[in-house]
Amino acid sequence: MRVLNAAWVVARKDLRAELRTKETLNASLSFALVILLLFSFILDPDSQTMRAMSGGLLWLVFMFAGALILNRSFARELPNDCLEALIASPASGAELFLGKCVASFILLLVVEVICLPVFGIFYNVRWTRQTGLLIAVLLLGGWALTVIGTLFSALTVNLRLRELMLPTLIYPFLVPALMAAIQLTNVLIGGDTLERDDYIWFRVLIGFDVIFSLLGLALAESVFVG
Amino acid sequence: MRNKLIWVLVAASAAVLAVQLPIIFFRLPDELNQGMVYRIIYFHVPAAFTAFTCFFTALICSVGLLTTSNAGFDSVAAAATETGLAFATVNLVTGSIWGRYAWGIWWTWDARLTSMLVCWLLYAGYLMLRRAVEEPTQRARLSAVVSIFAFADVIIVWKSIEWWRTQHPQPVLSLRGGGGMAAGMQAPMYWDWLAFVLLAAALILIRMRQENVRREIDSLRRFAHAL
Amino acid sequence: MDPRNFTYLFYGLAAAWLIIFGYVLTIAVRERKLQKELERVRRMIEEKEARRRPDA
Numbered sequence: 339m340r341v342l343n344a345a346w347v348v349a350r351k352d353l354r355a356e357l358r359t360k361e362t363l364n365a366s367l368s369f370a371l372v373i374l375l376l377f378s379f380i381l382d383p384d385s386q387t388m389r390a391m392s393g394g395l396l397w398l399v400f401m402f403a404g405a406l407i408l409n410r411s412f413a414r415e416l417p418n419d420c421l422e423a424l425i426a427s428p429a430s431g432a433e434l435f436l437g438k439c440v441a442s443f444i445l446l447l448v449v450e451v452i453c454l455p456v457f458g459i460f461y462n463v464r465w466t467r468q469t470g471l472l473i474a475v476l477l478l479g480g481w482a483l484t485v486i487g488t489l490f491s492a493l494t495v496n497l498r499l500r501e502l503m504l505p506t507l508i509y510p511f512l513v514p515a516l517m518a519a520i521q522l523t524n525v526l527i528g529g530d531t532l533e534r535d536d537y538i539w540f541r542v543l544i545g546f547d548v549i550f551s552l553l554g555l556a557l558a559e560s561v562f563v564g
Numbered sequence: 565m566r567n568k569l570i571w572v573l574v575a576a577s578a579a580v581l582a583v584q585l586p587i588i589f590f591r592l593p594d595e596l597n598q599g600m601v602y603r604i605i606y607f608h609v610p611a612a613f614t615a616f617t618c619f620f621t622a623l624i625c626s627v628g629l630l631t632t633s634n635a636g637f638d639s640v641a642a643a644a645t646e647t648g649l650a651f652a653t654v655n656l657v658t659g660s661i662w663g664r665y666a667w668g669i670w671w672t673w674d675a676r677l678t679s680m681l682v683c684w685l686l687y688a689g690y691l692m693l694r695r696a697v698e699e700p701t702q703r704a705r706l707s708a709v710v711s712i713f714a715f716a717d718v719i720i721v722w723k724s725i726e727w728w729r730t731q732h733p734q735p736v737l738s739l740r741g742g743g744g745m746a747a748g749m750q751a752p753m754y755w756d757w758l759a760f761v762l763l764a765a766a767l768i769l770i771r772m773r774q775e776n777v778r779r780e781i782d783s784l785r786r787f788a789h790a791l
Numbered sequence: 792m793d794p795r796n797f798t799y800l801f802y803g804l805a806a807a808w809l810i811i812f813g814y815v816l817t818i819a820v821r822e823r824k825l826q827k828e829l830e831r832v833r834r835m836i837e838e839k840e841a842r843r844r845p846d847a
Contacts, residue, residue, distance in 0.1 A: 486713075489709075489713070493693070493706050493709065493710065494693075494696075496702075497696045497697065498696065499696060503692065503693065503696060506689055506692065507689045507692075507693065507710075509685075510682050510685035510686045510689060510717075511686065511713065511714075511717050513682050513721055513724075513725075514717070514720045514721050514723075514724035514725075517724055517725070517728055518724065521728075521731075535731060538727055542720070542723075542724050542727070545720070546720060549716060549720070550713070550716070553712065553713060553716060557630075557709045557712065557713075560630050560705055560708070560709055561705070561706065561709055601799050601800050601803070603800055604800060604803040604804065604807075607803075607804060607807045608807075611807065646814075647814075650810060650811065650814040653810050654806075654807045654810045654811065657806045657807070657810060658803050658804075658806060658807050661799070661802055661803040661806055662803055664799075665799035665802075665803075763811070767814070767815070767818070770818055770822075771818060774818070774821055774822060774825055777825050777826075777829060778825060780829070781825065781828050781829050781832055784829075784832045784833065784836060785832050785835075787836065788832060788835050788836045788839060791836070791839040791840065791843065
């Protein structure tokens with residue numbers, strides 16, 4: 339499909355640029371590790387508390403580290419008028435938005451996949467008991483963060499206080515997805531099976547992802563061009 | 565003409581309140597455990613209803629702006645969001661005071677207060693974004709997109725936090741001891757909602773006019789620099 | 792009428808109306824600022840046009 343083709347070209351460009359310098363990945367990973375370190379002072383990592391708080395801690399780390407990745411997503415197009423060139427290209431706003439989302443999503447997944455074992459080591463938590471469902475939660479929650487973050491990154495790219503405004507804007511939006519991801523992660527890292535009550539959070543995550551992906555694709559053109 | 569409409573709205577609002585306030589204070593009986601304090605609900609809940617009415621108005625205008633590019637829609641959306649935020653603040657503060665004196669706590673992560681706080685943050689972000697964008701057309705466009713996203717999120721937020729709270733019960737700021745309010749006690753709440761909506765409409769009209777004046781200043785300034 | 796908690800009720804309602812009046816005040820202040828700005832820009836235009844006319 340032509341749409342996916344254009345989006346994939348944009349995504350590949352971003353990933354290739356990132357893999358050459360790895361600056362965003364390094365910054366994001368370092369930030370994630372620092373947060374994990376700081377939380378070790380705040381929380382006493384005995385197994386009872388950790389099981390109850392693992393979801394919250396993990397997703398907080400992903401949210402903060404993810405904000406760095408998402409900020410760079412459009413900021414890297416600012417020098418040399420690259421953003422204007424992208425907007426003037428035959429790719430529609432939706433294709434550009436989708437491409438950027440895919441690239442940021444892959445980078446975010448790399449951070450998540452590295453943080454999970456580190457978290458397990460630092461806090462002595464066994465997270466491998468429900469790996470399949472846990473990966474599903476990471477994918478769904480990561481996509482929620484990416485979709486909202488990419489749209490707001492595009493919105494704020496030309497503003498003076500971009501780095502300040504992006505987190506302030508996206509975190510309230512992400513509250514439902516964050517809650518759902520935290521709930522599910524808490525249960526899955528504890529190794530318990532999901533009960534019927536917990537499946538509602540999967541529905542919230544999927545619904546959130548679908549609704550905001552569609553809205554993002556529909557409104558991306560307005561954000562870029564008008 | 566517009567000025568007269570504003571005064572009519574304010575007068576209508578005052579009239580409705582003038583009828584309702586005596587009912588709220590004198591005719592309704594006291595609640596069993598809280599004494600008089602529970603009457604705050606007749607301002608707490610209508611404020612929330614009014615805030616969401618304003619946010620919904622902003623949503624309609626934002627969609628209108630994106631489809632027609634008529635800048636008047638932007639003025640109404642901005643005005644409606646600001647007014648809605650003011651009423652949301654009223655809801656949060658009255659809820660907090662009520663909670664303090666009825667249940668001893670200034671704040672609780674009750675489903676409705678939490679949802680309202682998230683909504684407040686969403687629309688405060690909207691206003692912050694408007695401050696940060698200087699070019700008027702771009703500001704209108706970006707605000708419209710955020711407004712649409714925000715309202716979609718408001719619905720999801722309310723539902724999810726309600727489900728969260730049914731799994732993690734917390735004190736709930738309401739009167740449900742036996743199962744809701746008696747029928748006769750609900751009417752003042754809807755009348756107060758009407759009064760607040762009339763007041764909100766007046767405020768929106770005033771703010772809308774201010775946004776139009778601001779746009780005129782911007783275009784005059786550009787004209788002046790071109791000379 | 793149960794006089795219990797009457798002061799608390801007063802605080803609650805006072806807070807509600809103070810917020811509304813506070814918002815109305817910010818609107819009024821903004822109105823004044825806008826009018827002043829409008830006057831200033833109009834004057835600036837008149838001055839510029841007056842300066843151009845001798846040249847034309």
